[in-house]
Amino acid sequence: EAGVTQFPSHSVIEKGQTVTLRCDPISGHDNLYWYRRVMGKEIKFLLHFVKESKQDESGMPNNRFLAERTGGTYSTLKVQPAELEDSGVYFCASSSQRPGLHEQYFGPGTRLTVT
Amino acid sequence: AQSVTQLDSQVPVFEEAPVELRCNYSSSVSVYLFWYVQYPNQGLQLLLKYLSGSTLVKGINGFEAEFNKSQTSFHLRKPSVHISDTAEYFCAVSNLTGGFKTIFGAGTRLFVKA
16 A cells, blocks of 8 residues: 655745645545644644635645645645745655544655755 | 643654654544654645543554553554654544544654664
């Protein structure tokens, strides 16, 4: 079974540019989460999808961040325009909706550097 | 709201010595508890989890953790570490309802020296 995959693994962009991160969850997982770790700080929740619907987006830092999950499969996280403080590692995780199966499986992360 | 405090940012230890990584949490509701590990240049991997039942939880790679409700702690232990255990370890909690979003601690870097 393939795990959670994220693309790209690294991205270096200039301030003001746009970047789109992609996450492919484990097949059949309805829950999809985005997290971010800014250098030296804790991993913070950004948002949660159940299928294609946003269940909780309380962690999104501002309106420069837009997450989508069209069709309830893969998800994208767009940052437009990027700022220096957006640098960090963006993790995606997925989990099943089945009762009792709450473990979140994490992807390897995308390291975003804004210069 | 929940919060997680990892009491040590870095823990150096010699190979084959025991180690304990400390974690305290705060929550007004019942939560699930987790320890994740991140090896260099890799993603997060689940070490172990506490959902209910026995308070002593065994995980992969010889790690175990004990849930202490009265002290709101979930410390991670290993009786004898290896060089390969060098990594960053994250304690985390997840609420039982409302989407199961995970709250992480700041991480503890474990350095195992020969």
